[in-house]
Amino acid sequence: TAGDTTSSDDSTAPTSSTAAVPVRKRTLADYRLGRTLGEGSYSTVVAGVDLSNKRDYAIKVLDKRHIIREKKVKYVNIEKNTLYKLDHPGVVKLYSTFQDSSSLYYVLELCQNGELLTFIKRLGSFDENCTRFYAAQILTAIEYIHHRGVIHRDLKPENILLDHRMYIKLTDFGTAKMLEPSEDGTESDRANSFVGTAEYVSPELLTEKAACKSSDLWALGCIIYQLLAGRPPFKGSNEYQTFQKIVKLEYSFPAGFPATAMDLVSRLLVHDPNERLGANNTIDKLKQHPFFDGVEWDELWTQPAPRLMPYL
Numbered sequence: 001t002a003g004d005t006t007s008s009d010d011s012t013a014p015t016s017s018t019a020a021v022p023v024r025k026r027t028l029a030d031y032r033l034g035r036t037l038g039e040g041s042y043s044t045v046v047a048g049v050d051l052s053n054k055r056d057y058a059i060k061v062l063d064k065r066h067i068i069r070e071k072k073v074k075y076v077n078i079e080k081n082t083l084y085k086l087d088h089p090g091v092v093k094l095y096s097t098f099q100d101s102s103s104l105y106y107v108l109e110l111c112q113n114g115e116l117l118t119f120i121k122r123l124g125s126f127d128e129n130c131t132r133f134y135a136a137q138i139l140t141a142i143e144y145i146h147h148r149g150v151i152h153r154d155l156k157p158e159n160i161l162l163d164h165r166m167y168i169k170l171t172d173f174g175t176a177k178m179l180e181p182s183e184d185g186t187e188s189d190r191a192n193s194f195v196g197t198a199e200y201v202s203p204e205l206l207t208e209k210a211a212c213k214s215s216d217l218w219a220l221g222c223i224i225y226q227l228l229a230g231r232p233p234f235k236g237s238n239e240y241q242t243f244q245k246i247v248k249l250e251y252s253f254p255a256g257f258p259a260t261a262m263d264l265v266s267r268l269l270v271h272d273p274n275e276r277l278g279a280n281n282t283i284d285k286l287k288q289h290p291f292f293d294g295v296e297w298d299e300l301w302t303q304p305a306p307r308l309m310p311y312l
């Protein structure tokens with residue numbers, strides 16, 4: 001059975017009904033590790049069964065020496081604190097962490113259906129109805145993390161995962177930015193340094209090295225384009241070529257690309273972060289775009305996901 005995918009309670013936290021029994025810190029001995037699910041630049045995610053409750057989890061393993069050598073300790077703590085703070089059906093849950101002499105371990109929600117990218121490659125593209133559903137789920141997950149003062153900064157189909165219900169889960173917050181309360185909404189709502197993955201990185205990240213909430217909206221525009229077209233809008237033969245296309249806004253829609261989706265994408269792939277539809281905490285304006293006509297926003301996380309159909 002899947003790990004606590006339905007409720008937020010987990011086996012390690014005492015529930016209100018039981019006495020406050022001391023919660024024993026988990027160790028690796030509490031899990032039977034399975035196959036490797038994904039490899040990150042500083043981590044490996046493996047399947048794991050909690051031997052005490054037979055529930056499936058994803059266990060992210062980080063090599064301490066590697067993290068220290070690569071000076072990524074800050075990012076590791078940002079990810080852990082961000083994940084513990086976020087609680088939304090579209091964000092992967094972090095249940096507990098522990099460590100041993102060589103590694104750090106995160107016990108996370110298992111997303112049984114893996115990466116969204118796998119399905120885009122398998123189908124070639126998503127039809128309009130499926131694109132609408134997944135774009136709406138990603139949009140509400142982005143709206144939630146932004147409301148909590150978090151910018152993801154590296155959204156892409158590789159780290160947007162799918163659970164057993166084929167619902168999306170945002171993951172990989174190692175490069176996220178937690179806006180300080182003072183930073184949110186004022187002129188300094190910029191997060192510096194880090195650059196995301198070439199195809200999805202926003203122009204402001206390339207020119208001013210400063211991401212903002214609107215950078216995640218740019219990535220959403222790239223993802224919606226990719227769901228319908230089967231490829232990202234900016235793709236050069238190498239990273240530098242890709243960056244060139246982005247700063248020059250050099251992209252075009254393939255023949256047959258649906259008109260309302262074309263209008264939406266062109267309102268997101270806008271150079272000026274403030275001019276993007278939904279920028280400056282106006283995500284409601286994004287939800288009202290004609291492309292999302294028919295979306296039942298209140299049913300989005302209870303209705304069954306649509307059967308995946310390619311856009312032919």
Ligand SMILES: C[C@@H](Nc1nc2c(c3cc(-c4cn[nH]c4)ccc13)C(=O)N=C/C2=C\CC1CC1)C(C)(C)C
Nearest residue numbers: 037038039040045058109110111112114159171172
């Ligand atoms: C994006 C990530 N890949 C993955 N991260 C997570 C998975 C995951 C699952 C599959 C999968 C499941 N079935 N088949 C494939 C493939 C890749 C996965 C999961 O289930 N639960 C939490 C995860 C991540 C939690 C997040 C805090 C890091 C990278 C590539 C960085 C390793």
